[in-house]
Amino acid sequence: MLLSRDTFPKTIADVAALDELLCRPSQALIDDLNKVDGDIMILGVAGKMGPTLAGLAKAAAPERRIIGVARFSDPSVRDWLHARGVETINCDLLDEAAVNALPKSPNVIFMAGRKFGAEGDLALTWAMNAHVPAIVAQAFRQSRIVAFSTGCVYPFVPVDGRGSDESMAPNPPGEYAQSCVGRERMFEYFSRKFATPGRLFRLNYAIDMRYGVLYDIASKVWQGQPIDVSLGHANFIWQGDASSQALRCLAHCETPTSPINVSGPDILAVRDLAAQFGALFGRQPEIVGKEEPTAWLTDTSQAVGLFGRPIVDTKQLIAWTADWVARAMPNLGKPTKYEVRDGRY
Incomplete structure (x- = not known):
């Protein structure tokens, strides 16, 4: 079944139903993948988004090899991928020889990186976010590379504007975001050196029922915990839409x-989102702090021009999230820390 607004469930029953929905392709994704030839390799496939992105790729292009690469410290992720027809390769991406030995897929989605706990080992954060990209960019110089990055590479911008667009120079606070600038610069340098086509996929806050800005806000409203609005504005996207756009970028790479x-x-x-959850839960949100005039916000006009608006809108995400939280369904235990202003994660 293709993903469309007409096929949305009223409620997402469980994790299996969530995975199925996240792996359901749109016709637009199928059409864009038909514009590029060859297998698709996903480096760093075992993170939050990787498995369902791989499953989505396989559902959209079932005749192709979809190869997921990671260390697979949790073997259940590998089993999940195999059940959906995704091949896997165990590889430590810090091992240059191992990366060079990987099959040279013509299409690469690079998802490896380190965020949570970044401040605890900054040297490892820089190694994962800047050194690994340099290894990969050289090993896959003849591939298309869509490299996941973050909107956190931008400085804070006024909340009453449109957000940062792609012409704005990166200038972020905190070493995590600075290391992400390093990631981009490595891919940019080697793309120029080897004429490697690619895209730097600056993603702000993907939403899954088990984590994300909406889950964080909804769970605090449900539990009666205070909600800090000092970083009081955000933009976010359904994880399935984000995965689809990443794969569609393979047809829109630039050199x-x-x-x-x-x-x-x-x-x-954030205040308005808390109020909406409060109305759905019949609970009064506890708001603390005061909105600052700036936040991490991005202008997605370029992506909307290429891909259209996301299929799943904010109203639907709020309804699904409220239902999920009220039923005490599983979460990943990984807060987005959207309220952090100093870049220390």
């Missing part, structure tokens, strides 16, 4: 590689 902002097109106030 040299160039950035593209990916998120929801609307800038939303």
